[in-house]
Amino acid sequence: MSIWTLIRRNLGRNRTRTLLTTLAVAFSIFLVCAVMTLPSVKTSILERTASSLRLVVHHKYGIAYDNLPLAYAQRIRAVPHVTGVTHLTWFGGIYTEAKDFFPNYAVDSETVGDVLREYQFDPVTLDKFKKTRDGALVGVRTMRKFGWQIGDEVTLRNSVWFNITLTFKIIGELPDVNPLSSTLFLFSRQYFEEALRPYEHLGSMGWVSMLMVMVDKPENLQTVSTAVDEQFRNSAHPTTTETQYAFTATYLSSFDGIIQVIMLVGFLVVAAIILIAANTAAMSVRERVGEVAVLKTIGFRRRTIFSLLLNEALLIAGLGGLLGAIPAYVILNAGKSSWSPFLGPLTLFLMPVSVMIQGLFIALFVGILAGVIPSRGAAKLNVAAALRQIA
C-alpha cells in the first residue's frame, strides 16, 4: 500500500460526489477551451485570407458608409506598381431566409481571376464565367449547404438594391481554400448593371463596394496605398486603402467586444466551479475529521496531511480537465475533417493544442484553489481537540 492507495480509496468513498464534481470540472474546462479558441478563430481567418500583395480600397469612412465610383478602377490601374485591379459590389441577396445568409457579390469577371489568385479559379470555369451573362461561381460549402449542383438555377432576392430579384445559373465551384472563398457567391457585374438600368435615374449605376488592387512587390504596398488615397483625398468619395490583412483585421475587431464578454462569462463559470469544487473538498474533509486526527496521532505530519488532501482535489480536477480538454480538442477540430462542409461556421473553430494544454493547467489551478484551504485547515487541526470530538 502507498499514500496513493489512500488517496484513490478516499475518492471512491462517495462515488456520486466524486463523479459529479469531476463532470462539473470537465464541462467548465470544455467551455473554457471553446471560449479560449475564439481569439484563435480571428487569427486563423486572418492567416487564411490574407494576400501579401493585395490592397483593399474602400470608402474612407467605412465600407458600409458609402460606395465608391466604378471609375476609380481605371484611375487606380494607372498608379505605378499596380499590376491588377478588380472590384466587388455587395448584392445582399437572400436565397430562402435571411438566416441562411451567404456573402454574394457582383464582380468584374474579366479581372477577378487575376486579382483573387488564391481562390485558384479553374481557367476553363473562369472562361465560361466571363462568357455566361447570368453565370455564378459558388463556394463549395454553400453548394453543399443548399444541395446545389452545377447547372442549377438559383434565384436571389434582395432588399439592398431596389428589391431586385436575379436568377443565376451555377457554372462552377469555388474551392475550399479559405473560410471566405468556400462560402462566396460571385456573379457578373454586367448582369447586375442590366438589372439596375430601370433605376438609373436614381443614380444606381456605376458604384462598387470596394476595389482590390494587386501590387508588384511587398515593399511597394505602402507607396501604392498612399498614392491611391492621395488621388481621391479631396474628392466627394475619399478612400482608405489598406492591406487585405489590415482590412480583415479591422472588420473582425468589431467582434472583439463580444469575444471579451464571452470570455468573461467563460471564466466566471470557472470561478463558480472552483467554489463548487472547494465546497466538495471542504465537505469531504469535514466528514473525515476523525480520520485526520487518527493519522496525525499515528505520526503523519502536517505537510503529509496537507498533500494527501490536496492531491485528492488535484486528482479530481486533473481528471475533469482531461475529460473536458481532450473532447474539446477533438470536437473543435472537426472542421479539419471530411465532415467540415456540413458544419458551417463551426469549421472556423480550430482549437490549437496550446489551448488544450492551457485548459489542463486551468483544471489543475481549479484543483489547487479548491483544495488548498480545506487541506490547510485539516493539516492544522488540533489533534487533542479533534479526538475529543470523535470520542
Add this chain to the structure above:
Amino acid sequence: MITVNQVSRIYRRGADEVHALEGVNLQIPDGIFAALMGPSGSGKSTLLNLIAGLDQPSAGNIMVNGQNLSGLSEDRLAVWRAAHVGFVFQFYNLIPVLTAAENVELPLLLTRLSKADRRKHVETALSIVGLTERKNHRPNQLSGGEQQRVAIARAIVIDPELLVADEPTGDLDAKNADDILTLLQRLKNEFHKTIVMVTHDSRAERYVDQTFYLDKGVLVNGEYKTLEL
C-alpha cells in the same frame, strides 16, 4: 520510565478557563500496565494525551524514556510519536476504505521500510492479535472486537515502547472486553510494552499493575500493586 512532573493543563474558552489538570505528579516504570481512572471530566484523557505527546502541558514537564516532550514542536512530536507510541482508541478509528492489513500498515508508511518488510511487519502484528485470516476484510466486515484487535495490531506494528489506550473496551461487550484486556496484558508480559490505559471498566483493575485515580484534574491516589513474578 514515564515521569509526569507538576503538570497542569488549562484550556481557554473565550474569557473562561478550564483547569483540566492541576499539579499532577506521577511515575510509570517501564514494562508496567497502568490505568488512569476517575469520573467523567476528571482529566484522564487529558493526561493520556499529554503522555502520548498529543498535547502540551500549560505548566510542568513530561519525560518519556528520557525524552522531554514539553516544548517540542508539533512536527517533532509527530516524529516522536511515529517511532515510540502506539494508540488504541475507544471507537477503533480504523480507516473504512482500507482493509485490515492496510490499516495496520499505515504507521509503517512513515518509515523507510521496503514494501516486503512492511508486509512482514503487518503479518506479524496481525498474527499476534490473532487476525491473520481476516487481513483482507474491510472494517465494516469485522465485529467490534475484531476491529479493536486490528487497531491494536496497528498500534504495535512499529514496535513502540509505549502503548496508550483510551477506553479500549468502552464499546465492547464483556467477552470482547476481557479478550482485549488479556491481549494488552500479553503485550506487556511477552513484549515488555509499557501500557497506559484510560478506563471506566472496573474489570481492568484485574489486569493492570498500577492504577491512578484522578478527580477534577487532580491525582487523588496512585496505587501500585506488587508485581507477581
